[in-house]
Amino acid sequence: MEISEIGEFGLIDRLVRRARRRELLVGVGDDAAVMDLREKIVLTTDMLVEGDHFRTDWSTPVRIGRKAMDSNVSDIAAMGAVPAFAFVSICLREGIDVEFMDLLYSGMYEVAKRYDIDIAGGDTTHGAIVVINICIVGTVERPVLRSGASPGQPICVTGPLGGSRAGLELLLAGRTDGPREAIEKHLDPGCRMDVALEIASVAASMIDVSDGLASEVNHICDMSGVGAEVDASAVPLAPSTLAAAELLGADPLQWALGGGEDFELVFTANEGRLAGLKVPYTVVGRTLPASKGRWLVRDGKKKPLAGGFDHFRK
Amino acid sequence: MEISEIGEFGLIDRLVRRARRRELLVGVGDDAAVMDLREKIVLTTDMLVEGDHFRTDWSTPVRIGRKAMDSNVSDIAAMGAVPAFAFVSICLREGIDVEFMDLLYSGMYEVAKRYDIDIAGGDTTHGAIVVINICIVGTVERPVLRSGASPGQPICVTGPLGGSRAGLELLLAGRTDGPREAIEKHLDPGCRMDVALEIASVAASMIDVSDGLASEVNHICDMSGVGAEVDASAVPLAPSTLAAAELLGADPLQWALGGGEDFELVFTANEGRLAGLKVPYTVVGRTLPASKGRWLVRDGKKKPLAGGFDHFRK
Numbered sequence: 001m002e003i004s005e006i007g008e009f010g011l012i013d014r015l016v017r018r019a020r021r022r023e024l025l026v027g028v029g030d031d032a033a034v035m036d037l038r039e040k041i042v043l044t045t046d047m048l049v050e051g052d053h054f055r056t057d058w059s060t061p062v063r064i065g066r067k068a069m070d071s072n073v074s075d076i077a078a079m080g081a082v083p084a085f086a087f088v089s090i091c092l093r094e095g096i097d098v099e100f101m102d103l104l105y106s107g108m109y110e111v112a113k114r115y116d117i118d119i120a121g122g123d124t125t126h127g128a129i130v131v132i133n134i135c136i137v138g139t140v141e142r143p144v145l146r147s148g149a150s151p152g153q154p155i156c157v158t159g160p161l162g163g164s165r166a167g168l169e170l171l172l173a174g175r176t177d178g179p180r181e182a183i184e185k186h187l188d189p190g191c192r193m194d195v196a197l198e199i200a201s202v203a204a205s206m207i208d209v210s211d212g213l214a215s216e217v218n219h220i221c222d223m224s225g226v227g228a229e230v231d232a233s234a235v236p237l238a239p240s241t242l243a244a245a246e247l248l249g250a251d252p253l254q255w256a257l258g259g260g261e262d263f264e265l266v267f268t269a270n271e272g273r274l275a276g277l278k279v280p281y282t283v284v285g286r287t288l289p290a291s292k293g294r295w296l297v298r299d300g301k302k303k304p305l306a307g308g309f310d311h312f313r314k
Numbered sequence: 315m316e317i318s319e320i321g322e323f324g325l326i327d328r329l330v331r332r333a334r335r336r337e338l339l340v341g342v343g344d345d346a347a348v349m350d351l352r353e354k355i356v357l358t359t360d361m362l363v364e365g366d367h368f369r370t371d372w373s374t375p376v377r378i379g380r381k382a383m384d385s386n387v388s389d390i391a392a393m394g395a396v397p398a399f400a401f402v403s404i405c406l407r408e409g410i411d412v413e414f415m416d417l418l419y420s421g422m423y424e425v426a427k428r429y430d431i432d433i434a435g436g437d438t439t440h441g442a443i444v445v446i447n448i449c450i451v452g453t454v455e456r457p458v459l460r461s462g463a464s465p466g467q468p469i470c471v472t473g474p475l476g477g478s479r480a481g482l483e484l485l486l487a488g489r490t491d492g493p494r495e496a497i498e499k500h501l502d503p504g505c506r507m508d509v510a511l512e513i514a515s516v517a518a519s520m521i522d523v524s525d526g527l528a529s530e531v532n533h534i535c536d537m538s539g540v541g542a543e544v545d546a547s548a549v550p551l552a553p554s555t556l557a558a559a560e561l562l563g564a565d566p567l568q569w570a571l572g573g574g575e576d577f578e579l580v581f582t583a584n585e586g587r588l589a590g591l592k593v594p595y596t597v598v599g600r601t602l603p604a605s606k607g608r609w610l611v612r613d614g615k616k617k618p619l620a621g622g623f624d625h626f627r628k
Contacts, residue, residue: 026459034393036354041348041355045401089359121357129441133437
């Protein structure tokens with residue numbers, strides 16, 4: 001069905017489900033949403049752009065919807081916060097039909113439901129490409145910041161890195177015969193809200209991996225005023241990432257350091273507190289005094305820790 | 315300067331000014347913002363798309379920035395709420411340089427400063443076109459909803475309508491020799507936050523004009539369960555709108571009813587409360603019992619009240 005058959009308001013009626021959270025006083029259908037959260041609120045917003053963050057010929061509307069929501073929930077997770085409401089702005093283009101939107105929203109709702117998030121508003125418009133902006137509001141008691149690290153803390157990650165970039169490289173190279181798991185990781189990366197609150201209860205600093213481990217550790221160093229040493233041999237890489245690297249003749253460690261969109265969590269904590277943490281994690285390095293610098297140790301050699309993904313750097 | 319010379323984080327550092335509001339506990343530079351508002355919060359989000367909402371050959375970066383911020387503040391105004399924080403997501407394309415971004419942000423900050431809004435976060439990415447999504451969070455004690463109207467209330471507007479569409483039609487027709495005021499109204503419409511709180515203290519229902527008077531009155535009717543009669547002869551039209559209509563051989567009333575982006579406020583109120591209102595307004599009609607329907611009265615003839623702007627209807 002073409003969207004012009006039902007119009008903007010018909011589309012909104014069709015897509016938006018009834019909100020369930022009692023903190024929502026006014027939802028879809030007015031000029032703005034009203035919420036009574038009575039706590040410190042946390043807010044994040046992330047924009048996904050067709051051609052840059054997703055391609056409709058590589059992915060499916062359901063996966064695009066899940067990735068859009070997960071990438072936003074990931075930022076809430078990285079604060080040690082609890083998501084509550086999502087606001088979805090979408091720019092549509094010619095060729096996007098009602099069925100596409102149904103599936104996109106079903107992907108978003110799948111993630112929203114998992115974390116008890118209501119979609120409570122947004123905006124729908126059109127243009128030359130599909131753009132999805134999601135804003136998530138949540139609550140937080142004690143946010144875990146990038147600035148909380150001290151020298152001498154283990155640097156930990158919640159899971160394998162570089163997989164999302166491995167999948168992207170396979171797709172760019174047209175090697176869809178490559179390891180499916182890597183391609184799936186790129187198209188549908190998920191996020192680590194499942195372990196975020198438990199980690200938040202012990203972590204000194206935390207950030208999610210959206211631009212690669214090197215970039216995220218550098219953010220923690222910048223904001224905390226510490227240095228860092230990352231041990232290349234400790235960085236967890238999935239077998240599918242290693243297989244993709246083998247296939248493409250690439251260095252999988254570079255994907256982990258600078259690939260981005262893995263949406264695992266990177267955190268530091270005091271040794272004593274870390275001992276009590278029940279969720280799986282891998283120690284990949286240690287924070288240092290700022291004066292000691294930031295290093296990657298690989299094969300016994302020290303190199304400056306660099307290589308985060310930047311949308312604008314060539 | 316090309317953006318690639320300073321990168322994403324360099325761009326953010328350059329553009330984002332220091333936040334001033336003490337309710338902001340964590341701002342730009344972490345995964346999400348943290349606010350301690352301790353009140354009911356109001357949130358709106360609006361997406362402006364190059365080619366659809368603005369064109370860089372018609373407008374200037376400063377005006378585009380002002381319009382993006384004003385169109386969002388307008389939704390907060392329409393709730394009778396007070397804006398506090400803005401979150402700006404931007405998709406850039408090739409050809410957008412650092413100077414463009416400086417000017418775009420200076421336009422946004424101009425409006426933000428006027429209403430004591432801090433820009434407290436956002437996202438910067440790139441794609442084939444420029445897309446600006448702003449999310450504004452504010453506080454509200456008693457929100458004025460679209461659903462608050464009762465039969466028998468005057469329907470009021472805060473200023474002339476149709477001007478933004480008049481300007482758009484002049485630009486589309488290449489008639490830049492047409493009345494400059496109309497073109498300015500399209501490129502830089504402003505918003506009515508200046509009178510919103512005073513109106514909110516007496517209004518029963520309120521909405522901003524983003525899709526045209528007919529569309530907005532229909533929203534109030536839908537949400538309040540009332541009918542309405544709009545008097546065509548009472549709808550305020552600026553002299554520049556009349557001049558543009560004359561030049562293009564168009565009906566200026568249709569621009570007022572279905573043009574959109576005027577960002578004036580439409581509200582209803584009990585007669586008694588309205589009498590105490592000090593800000594200028596024009597009565598353009600009256601709400602009716604739902605069973606009486608929704609009408610436009612023009613030259614003594616009644617026609618169904620229709621004609622709101624819909625991005626997706628052809």
